[in-house]
Amino acid sequence: MLKIKKNIILSSYTTFRIGGRAKYFFSAQNKKEIIQAVNWAKKKNLDFFILGGGSNILVSDSGFDGLVIRLDNKNYKVNGNIVSVEAGMPLNELVKISIDNNLSGLEWAVGIPGTIGGAICGNTGAFGHSISDFILSVEILKNKEIKILQKEDCSFSYRNSLFKNNRNIVILSAKFKLKKDNKKKSKEMLAKYLNQRKITQPVEPSAGCIFKNPFCTDLSKINKKLAPIKDNRISAGWLIEECGLKGYKIGQAQISKKHANFIINCGQAKAEDVIILISLTKQKVRDRFNIQLEEEIKYVGF
Numbered sequence: 001m002l003k004i005k006k007n008i009i010l011s012s013y014t015t016f017r018i019g020g021r022a023k024y025f026f027s028a029q030n031k032k033e034i035i036q037a038v039n040w041a042k043k044k045n046l047d048f049f050i051l052g053g054g055s056n057i058l059v060s061d062s063g064f065d066g067l068v069i070r071l072d073n074k075n076y077k078v079n080g081n082i083v084s085v086e087a088g089m090p091l092n093e094l095v096k097i098s099i100d101n102n103l104s105g106l107e108w109a110v111g112i113p114g115t116i117g118g119a120i121c122g123n124t125g126a127f128g129h130s131i132s133d134f135i136l137s138v139e140i141l142k143n144k145e146i147k148i149l150q151k152e153d154c155s156f157s158y159r160n161s162l163f164k165n166n167r168n169i170v171i172l173s174a175k176f177k178l179k180k181d182n183k184k185k186s187k188e189m190l191a192k193y194l195n196q197r198k199i200t201q202p203v204e205p206s207a208g209c210i211f212k213n214p215f216c217t218d219l220s221k222i223n224k225k226l227a228p229i230k231d232n233r234i235s236a237g238w239l240i241e242e243c244g245l246k247g248y249k250i251g252q253a254q255i256s257k258k259h260a261n262f263i264i265n266c267g268q269a270k271a272e273d274v275i276i277l278i279s280l281t282k283q284k285v286r287d288r289f290n291i292q293l294e295e296e297i298k299y300v301g302f
């Protein structure tokens, strides 16, 4: 029997600390329970939502009228330089496990909240790396079938994947290929990356970067000498800052003074405050630069 809870407040399951109640909520500890929970929702004709660490989502104030399945499957196996890990494992724990086993590659991910499943779904990245750079294969559940997808079949691109817009696919586990290296070097890299985060990112509740860095197609209104452009993408934070929006507040939601691509929850922010702020930001950036920002975060229950 699955222990499915009712009317669970979702704000405490998100790093934004925003969101209403889930009609049903289940914390799945293993593959079998994930499959059972998905089948339970399908039988009842309910929508289901797979929740990882809740660090890249905005949940509506009215919550989610279906079953939220939170992944708490966290087993892993290290075999030489290959690490197999279940989707509910926190990304930070995988970084630690890798280094403990003298494996290098994921140091850049230290300090990024969330789970392996969430990171694969959004092809999480930082400091010029992406999680997909280290993936060999992904085990999924789709329409009652379990399949192994090779990396090439996952349609990974900048902050995107096959899974991001396909709520019917559940990531169950993944295999990573890392490099044998010495622990000391990895630990030095961790300290460097953590320090960089401390300097550039706010500590208040947030969902990380709200927008993707847009691809540069029309740069006619951009001062190319000043704009941070990398891999043909321009910093969304810079565009927002140039519009004078740093610190701008609606209700209890504020564009961070430290990093303009973060919206922070100053206390009791509502999802509605964030939505208005996002919409205003998009409009200002479009008017000023003729660039359409696209959300990196996912909306839940809207």
Ligand SMILES: Cc1cc2nc3c(=O)[nH]c(=O)nc-3n(C[C@H](O)[C@H](O)[C@H](O)COP(=O)(O)OP(=O)(O)OC[C@H]3O[C@@H](n4cnc5c(N)ncnc54)[C@H](O)[C@@H]3O)c2cc1C
Pocket (backbone or CB within 6 Å): 015, 049, 050, 051, 052, 053, 054, 055, 056, 057, 071, 087, 088, 111, 112, 113, 114, 115, 116, 117, 118, 119, 120, 121, 122, 123, 124, 125, 126, 163, 164, 169, 170, 171, 172, 201, 206, 207, 208, 209, 298
């Ligand atoms: C302070 C802070 C710093 C951050 N820094 C970065 C950064 O440097 N780089 C970066 O890319 N991101 C960053 N983020 C955003 C976020 O932490 C990452 O995108 C993270 O990988 C999301 O994982 P999650 O488990 O929290 O996903 P969630 O927010 O729980 O879910 C995100 C999406 O993934 C889906 N999902 C989750 N697990 C599964 C699964 N097993 N199967 C199928 N779908 C699934 C969900 O349904 C949802 O659509 C930051 C966030 C914060 C708050």
